[in-house]
Every structure is written in structure tokens, then in C-alpha cells.
Amino acid sequence: MVKLDFSKGNGLIPAIVQDYKTGKVLMLAYINEEAWKKSLETGETHFWSRSRNELWHKGGTSGNVQKIKAIYVDCDNDTVLFQVEQIGGAACHTGYDTCFYRRIKEDGTIEIVGKKIFDPEEVYKK
Amino acid sequence: MVKLDFSKGNGLIPAIVQDYKTGKVLMLAYINEEAWKKSLETGETHFWSRSRNELWHKGGTSGNVQKIKAIYVDCDNDTVLFQVEQIGGAACHTGYDTCFYRRIKEDGTIEIVGKKIFDPEEVYKK
Numbered sequence: 001m002v003k004l005d006f007s008k009g010n011g012l013i014p015a016i017v018q019d020y021k022t023g024k025v026l027m028l029a030y031i032n033e034e035a036w037k038k039s040l041e042t043g044e045t046h047f048w049s050r051s052r053n054e055l056w057h058k059g060g061t062s063g064n065v066q067k068i069k070a071i072y073v074d075c076d077n078d079t080v081l082f083q084v085e086q087i088g089g090a091a092c093h094t095g096y097d098t099c100f101y102r103r104i105k106e107d108g109t110i111e112i113v114g115k116k117i118f119d120p121e122e123v124y125k126k
Numbered sequence: 127m128v129k130l131d132f133s134k135g136n137g138l139i140p141a142i143v144q145d146y147k148t149g150k151v152l153m154l155a156y157i158n159e160e161a162w163k164k165s166l167e168t169g170e171t172h173f174w175s176r177s178r179n180e181l182w183h184k185g186g187t188s189g190n191v192q193k194i195k196a197i198y199v200d201c202d203n204d205t206v207l208f209q210v211e212q213i214g215g216a217a218c219h220t221g222y223d224t225c226f227y228r229r230i231k232e233d234g235t236i237e238i239v240g241k242k243i244f245d246p247e248e249v250y251k252k
Contacts (some may be wrong), residue, residue: 011180023149072226
């Protein structure tokens with residue numbers, strides 16, 4: 001097993017999540033050693049939430065988990081790439097299919113290119 | 127223009143680089159404000175090298191630059207995605223097409239899945 005290098009980023013390294021079928025990049029989040037082990041053990045992505053400061057099972061509450069289809073590690077062992085099946089079709093809390101739903105055009109303006117899958121006000125309401 | 131949030135990672139945010147034709151994820155590196163501006167100005171990826179602690183024009187010496195075809199920003203404005211044309215066909219200093227040339231198999235062993243484009247000993251020799 002590859003030994004990941006968690007030393008550079010205060011115990012966190014970035015994990016890129018990509019749709020295993022379309023190749024679309026869905027999101028980037030961070031893993032620590034615990035999140036890495038949990039992801040390997042369960043076959044579903046786990047991250048370390050920098051804002052909540054806790055282990056985060058992506059989709060654990062909503063059911064929109066990410067089923068890991070393949071894992072790659074980069075040349076420096078300090079970034080991983082998860083290819084996943086995104087259950088529910090939306091990776092982003094905004095309701096878009098991908099967190100990268102905004103394209104910066106050459107004139108600096110923004111174009112919305114993502115696909116809206118759900119209405120976050122509906123889904124996250126109390 | 128989107129204002130990127132450089133506050134969380136000591137002035138650095140991750141930039142994912144993806145081949146604009148194949149969708150293959152090529153590498154991840156970091157940008158600061160200067161590298162971001164240079165990338166926008168020149169249309170070629172610039173990063174901040176954490177090991178050399180300097181601005182890094184990817185491929186500036188070898189000519190194997192990355193021509194930016196599209197830029198996306200994530201929902202939190204703290205990660206960018208560059209879709210590029212990789213001149214020379216190899217993004218990784220190891221000579222592979224992608225830095226993610228190793229797949230971690232389910233039994234924990236490693237499978238080389240990248241395509242070797244050049245011999246680094248040949249290219250980087252003095």
C-alpha cells in the first residue's frame with residue numbers, strides 16, 4: 001500500500017473527485033489519515049471538513065454518497081484522485097452536479113455551466 | 127471577475143489541471159495571487175512551487191507548457207480547475223502523461239496506468 005505524505009498540509013492532503021463515467025471533475029476536498037482509512041474500508045468517500053473540523057462522510061445524511069470506483073495517487077504521494085459514482089447526481093451543496101459549475105470566461109465574466117439537480121433550500125431546510 | 131479566497135491555505139489554493147480533450151486529470155498544484163494573475167494574463171498555467179518557494183511557469187524551461195482552454199472555479203472560490211492542452215503530452219516530471227499514473231488496487235497493490243512519454247533521466251540531465 002502506498003504511504004501518503006500528510007506532512008505538508010498540517011495532516012491534510014487534497015482529494016480530487018471525478019465522475020468515473022463522464023470524467024467530469026465534481027469537487028475537491030481534504031483527507032487526513034482517518035478519512036483516508038475510512039474511504040478505503042467503506043468504499044465511499046470520507047473527508048475532513050476544515051470548516052466543521054470533523055470527519056465527514058460525504059452524503060452520509062442525504063444518502064447521496066460517492067461510491068469509489070478507482071483510486072489514483074500522484075507522483076509525490078500528496079494528492080489522491082477518487083473516481084466515483086455520485087449517487088443522486090449532485091456533488092455540490094448548491095444543488096449542481098459539480099462544484100465547478102461556474103466557468104470564468106475570457107472577459108472575466110462568469111458563465112453557469114453546471115446542471116442544477118436539486119434545490120438546496122428544499123433539501124437542507126430544517 | 128470572481129475573487130478567489132486565498133485566506134484558508136496560507137495564501138495558496140489548489141489548482142486541478144485536466145486535459146481539455148480526454149478529461150484525464152493531469153496534476154494538482156498550488157496557486158497564489160501572483161500565479162493566478164500570470165495564468166490569466168498569459169493563457170498558460172503558472173503555479174507557486176511549495177518546494178522551491180517561487181513562481182513556477184509550468185513547462186517554461188522545457189517548452190512543455192499548458193495552454194489554458196477553460197477555467198472553472200468551485201462553489202467556495204477556493205479551488206480552480208484548469209482545462210488545458212498539454213504541450214509535449216506529459217504533465218509529470220516522471221515522464222508520465224499524468225501525475226496520477228498509479229492506481230491503487232483493491233488489494234492495496236499498485237498498478238501503473240500512466241503512459242510514459244519521456245525518460246526523465248534523459249530530459250533533466252545536466
